[in-house]
Amino acid sequence: MNIKLIAKHEKDARASRDAIVTTLEELMDADPSVCYVDCDLMGCLNTKGLWKKHPDRAIQAGIAEANAAGVCAGLAATGKNVFFHSFGTFSSRRCYDQIYMSAAYAGLTVHVLGSDAGVTAAFNGGTHMPLEDAGMYLSIPQTTVIDACDYDQLYSVMHSLAHTQGVSYTRFVRKDVIQVYAPGSQFEIGKGVVLHESGEDACAVICSGIMVDEALKAYESLQAQGITIRVIDMFTWKPLDEALVRKAAAETGCVVTAENHNVTCGLGAAVASCLAKDHPVPQEFVGVQDRFGQVGPQSFLMDEYGLRAADIEAAVKRAIARKS
Amino acid sequence: MKDLNVKQLNILAAQIRLETLKVIHSRGFGHVGGSVDLAEMLAVLYGAAMRFDPKDPRWPDRDWLVLSKGHAGPAAYATFGLMGYYPLEQAYTLNHPHTRFPSHTDRLLTPGVDLTTGSLGQGASSAMGAALGNKLDGRDSRVYLVVGDGEADEGQVWEAFHFAAAHKLDNVVVFLDMNGYQLDGPTAEILDHGDLPGKVAAFGLYTQQVDGHDVAAIYHALEAALAHKGSPSCIVLNTCKGKGATFAESSHAHSSQPNEEQWAEALQAAEQALEAARQA
Numbered sequence: 075m076n077i078k079l080i081a082k083h084e085k086d087a088r089a090s091r092d093a094i095v096t097t098l099e100e101l102m103d104a105d106p107s108v109c110y111v112d113c114d115l116m117g118c119l120n121t122k123g124l125w126k127k128h129p130d131r132a133i134q135a136g137i138a139e140a141n142a143a144g145v146c147a148g149l150a151a152t153g154k155n156v157f158f159h160s161f162g163t164f165s166s167r168r169c170y171d172q173i174y175m176s177a178a179y180a181g182l183t184v185h186v187l188g189s190d191a192g193v194t195a196a197f198n199g200g201t202h203m204p205l206e207d208a209g210m211y212l213s214i215p216q217t218t219v220i221d222a223c224d225y226d227q228l229y230s231v232m233h234s235l236a237h238t239q240g241v242s243y244t245r246f247v248r249k250d251v252i253q254v255y256a257p258g259s260q261f262e263i264g265k266g267v268v269l270h271e272s273g274e275d276a277c278a279v280i281c282s283g284i285m286v287d288e289a290l291k292a293y294e295s296l297q298a299q300g301i302t303i304r305v306i307d308m309f310t311w312k313p314l315d316e317a318l319v320r321k322a323a324a325e326t327g328c329v330v331t332a333e334n335h336n337v338t339c340g341l342g343a344a345v346a347s348c349l350a351k352d353h354p355v356p357q358e359f360v361g362v363q364d365r366f367g368q369v370g371p372q373s374f375l376m377d378e379y380g381l382r383a384a385d386i387e388a389a390v391k392r393a394i395a396r397k398s
Numbered sequence: 399m400k401d402l403n404v405k406q407l408n409i410l411a412a413q414i415r416l417e418t419l420k421v422i423h424s425r426g427f428g429h430v431g432g433s434v435d436l437a438e439m440l441a442v443l444y445g446a447a448m449r450f451d452p453k454d455p456r457w458p459d460r461d462w463l464v465l466s467k468g469h470a471g472p473a474a475y476a477t478f479g480l481m482g483y484y485p486l487e488q489a490y491t492l493n494h495p496h497t498r499f500p501s502h503t504d505r506l507l508t509p510g511v512d513l514t515t516g517s518l519g520q521g522a523s524s525a526m527g528a529a530l531g532n533k534l535d536g537r538d539s540r541v542y543l544v545v546g547d548g549e550a551d552e553g554q555v556w557e558a559f560h561f562a563a564a565h566k567l568d569n570v571v572v573f574l575d576m577n578g579y580q581l582d583g584p585t586a587e588i589l590d591h592g593d594l595p596g597k598v599a600a601f602g603l604y605t606q607q608v609d610g611h612d613v614a615a616i617y618h619a620l621e622a623a624l625a626h627k628g629s630p631s632c633i634v635l636n637t638c639k640g641k642g643a644t645f646a647e648s649s650h651a652h653s654s655q656p657n658e659e660q661w662a663e664a665l666q667a668a669e670q671a672l673e674a675a676r677q678a
Contacts, residue, residue: 109534130534136564141523141557148527151505151513152535153458171517172554176524180514181506 075265078256081290089249090225094187095120097232098157102128108236109149111135113142113160118248119189121159143169146184147176155183155236161195162188162204162245170210178214178241185235186211191221191245191283192334193375195367203367204245209339211243212312218242218263219312221282221333221341226255227309234263245283250372252287254307266315267307269293275304277390278322280345281332282309284381285360289332291383296390303390311341316348323349328356328393332386337361356396358389399621400446405678407613410480411441412672415642417476417486419661419668421499424490427655428501429469431640432546435577435610436470439635440477442616443542447624452482455509461539462512462528466521466555467546467575468502469652475499478510519552521545522572526558529567529630540624544573548580551589556601562630563602570630571623574598575610577639579650595634603632610635642671 098121101108109131116122116134125132135142139160146156158165165188177184188207190196195203211219218238222228228246235242261267266280270293281289286307293305304326306318323329329349331342342359349355362379376382415437422428444450448461465474472492479486491497498507502516513528515521525543532539545555562570574594582588591597599605604626608615616633623631640646644664645656656664 109531133530133565135561138557138561140519140554141526141561144520144523144554144558145527145530145561148513148524148529149531151524151528152531154531154534172520172523175514175517176520180504180524 075260075262075267077259077261077267079269080253080256083252083287083291086225086251086253088225089120090228090246090251091119091189091248093225093228094232094246095124097229099124099127101236102131105155107153107155109133109154110157110159111142111146113137113139113164115160119159139164139168140172143172144176147180147182150177150182150184157185157187159187159189161190161202162207163202166204166207166210166243173241174214178217183239184241186241186243188243188245189248191247192362193367193379193381194247194284194372196372196375197369199369200367205336205362205367206339208243208245208311208335212339212344214241216240217312218310220244220263220310222246222309223283223286223307224251224254226257226259227261230259230261231263231309238263247284251284254286261309264310264313264315266318267309269305269307271304272302274302275326276301277328277330277393278304278306278326279330279332279386279390280306280308280319280322280341282307282311282341283334285332285334288381288383289386292386292390295383295387301390308341311344314344314348319345319348320353323353323355327397330358330360330386330389330393332360334381335361336364338364356393358393360385360389399624402446402614402617404614405675407441407445407617408675408678409672410445411437411613412668412675413480414440414473414476416665416668416672417480418473419643419665421472421475421489421492423661423665425492425494427653428472428492429652430643430646430654431579431651432467432575432577433470433473434643435637435639435641436473436544436575437642438611438613439573439616440473442613442620444477444481446617447620448542449539450481455483459537459539462525462541464513464515464521464525464528464541464543465503466515466519466525467544467549468515468521470544471499471501471503474503474511475508478508483509518549519554522555522558525570526562526567529562529570530565533567533569539569541570542573543570544575547574547576547578547585547591547594548588550574550591550594559598559601559603566628567630568627571620572603572630572632574632574634575637576634577637577650579639579652581652598632598634603630605632605634607634607636610637611641642668
């Protein structure tokens with residue numbers, strides 16, 4: 075792992091989806107076994123050029139995700155390295171049994187990409203808002219589950235996934251993300267990234283995706299109030315970096331998890347499950363509190379579901395107060 | 399394809415049926431009806447049509463068999479054993495703890511199984527993926543996909559047919575096992591398909607319909623399917639669910655748990671059918 079933090083809370087001029095497009099193009103150019111299957115959303119991922127360039131291996135499966143997932147499994151059985159994209163709602167809920175049985179249970183490798191993570195589905199509304207997608211993939215044995223935060227993280231993770239066996243699920247935001255990391259940053263799947271750490275940390279915030287920038291803002295605000303926290307970007311939800319979670323809990327004495335996802339089945343639940351086994355500490359859960367999504371601008375939705383730096387700050391204070 | 403030898407194929411079909419019964423008898427109960435009705439089709443595929451190497455089950459140039467109706471696993475296990483993938487006795491562990499022969503076909507467990515199936519409809523899609531993968535590699539391997547008529551309730555089957563026709567997967571031959579029954583009874587009473595072969599044809603598959611227990615008819619239909627270019631093919635097999643299993647043939651049961659007396663009768667009848675095929 076070799077990362078450089080930018081954290082100016084500024085939008086990246088690059089659309090993060092282009093990290094996927096660029097990676098797919100690089101992989102497909104270099105390796106004839108790499109295939110990409112989409113469900114009539116190449117226009118949304120910006121891969122129509124790729125379709126033109128590799129019309130044989132950029133495969134249109136139409137608006138039929140269940141079949142598409144099965145086709146991916148069959149391609150994988152012939153030795154193809156397959157990436158499969160749809161909106162996160164559809165690349166999880168609409169093809170869950172197909173990914174489960176035809177791919178994962180069958181021991182085949184398929185890399186599933188779910189765009190418009192959580193509230194970033196914004197104007198497509200509640201019907202298109204995946205708040206349980208990653209949780210569904212966490213439930214399938216031996217998967218890799220990623221919640222990526224920006225362009226450079228996606229780029230690095232995509233290249234690593236190409237060499238990862240088994241079913242993986244990567245949720246991401248298509249565009250308009252805050253740039254957290256500098257170009258060239260390299261990440262290791264399964265290893266959390268410690269963004270702030272000191273001997274004075276009163277709490278550890280474990281977060282991913284769009285919540286990373288919120289956590290960094292919360293860090294600055296709390297710092298001004300004399301409270302120092304640890305911030306960990308846990309972009310790999312599974313396999314969870316349990317050693318890092320335990321270390322953070324042991325050294326800070328309490329934990330806040332922050333996720334753009336339903337708290338019942340996501341990062342917070344995974345962290346709680348890890349800590350409950352051998353190092354229980356007070357934990358507060360920032361995220362969508364078992365609610366359905368709804369339509370509106372992302373900024374409204376982040377306020378509505380309590381996904382702001384202020385929500386993390388409040389949760390940190392609650393967690394610290396619960397320490398005995 | 400090898401030259402048609404009706405007697406040899408009938409003998410092989412009778413062997414497959416007898417061994418299928420023995421495999422299921424090793425557990426005492428199972429999906430007899432939808433397994434034994436595939437004996438003639440499997441005899442034609444493995445006796446005359448398919449390219450395979452029992453010493454190298456994953457030989458890249460092989461033809462593929464995908465039993466999307468994965469509960470017909472015992473018929474596949476019997477066939478693979480007869481073809482030399484493993485000693486047949488190994489398959490007499492059906493559904494025992496740690497067996498390599500589970501109720502539904504599993505590519506990680508059984509030599510000869512190309513894709514894992516069981517949740518109905520899914521093998522149709524994964525078979526199309528395998529067919530596309532073989533095409534991308536420039537292989538002339540065929541993918542033989544077996545779908546049940548009850549299974550055709552699943553929308554995914556039709557998504558897969560749509561995909562196969564649109565992508566011109568003429569290296570796929572679908573066998574639609576039209577035995578007329580599913581778990582709760584006759585398919586016409588559960589969720590009537592209407593003109594099932596007509597619907598398959600309307601999805602763009604070159605579709606033929608034959609007596610699924612007539613090896614010569616299956617052979618000739620397969621010859622025509624393999625000669626057909628530009629679209630996938632389908633051979634609709636009119637079959638009798640439970641064919642040749644004395645306790646299941648009249649009830650067309652999806653799953654059977656006969657007593658030992660019934661098993662003895664069924665196994666004896668299957669032995670006699672094999673002997674009759676040899677004497678024919």
